[in-house]
Amino acid sequence: MEQSVFNLHDELISRCRTGDREAHYKLYRQYAKAMYNVGFRITGNADDADDVLQEAFISAFRSLDSYRGDASFGAWLKRIVVNKAINIVQKRKHESLPEDDRWDVAEPEVAAEYREELTVDKVKRAIEQLPDGYRSVLSLYLIEGYDHQEIAEIMGISESTSKSQLNRAKAKLREFLKTDL
Structure with a gap:
């Protein structure tokens, strides 16, 4: 059972790499809520968390070829989300200390x-x-x-x-x- 979930997940990622919009949407739906929550916990702002989510998925989909599968896709995406959220917090910090x-x-x-x-x-x-x-x-x-x-x-x-x-x-x-x- 667990193996088939991984195969389905790998298949989704492969389809995303070929530009399959339905696969992009499925992957987005699978991770969006959890990644939004990560972004919100770091930024403390719903609008910023929405921005983080969108920017993170855009970055992830654009750089899917660099995803090697060493870590789970969720862990790889979470790292992108954390980095985007930290960037927003740091930008906000520089705008008004x-x-x-x-x-x-x-x-x-x-x-x-x-x-x-x-x-x-x-x-x-x-x-x-x-x-x-x-x-x-x-x-x-x-x-x-x-x-x-x-x-x-x-x-x-x-x-x-x-x-x-x-x-x-x-x-x-x-x-x-x-x-x-």
Whole structure:
């Protein structure tokens, strides 16, 4: 059973290489939702995630001849998505650098009995509130499973910066979760 799924997948990729639009669409449908989610977790913005998704598939389809099959197609595509998302975050960072101090504003402590219970929705909202760099490192490390060396290479930062950004992201996340979002 597993072998036939791989053969079908390889056949789809072969058809894509010949320009078969139906195969392109099938491959897109198979991976679009997961790749959109990866892009959104890194960029924190639905419009940017849509752009990442489209750019990643365009790049992937244009460079299918360079896909050697060493890794799964999904892993290869995910790497493209991550790179496109990081590029958008870095471009946004250069367009307007947020002052780090604005994230250090002390919030009044809310009595425990008045706090909402911790929900997945509240955690997602808290992650979306993180500065781009913090959110990107947190997503790549905790959700995508990259280690600090890989994150450093992907984002063009040092391993120590990756570790520090992750620690700051966790601290900021805890802070956000203590307050009402």
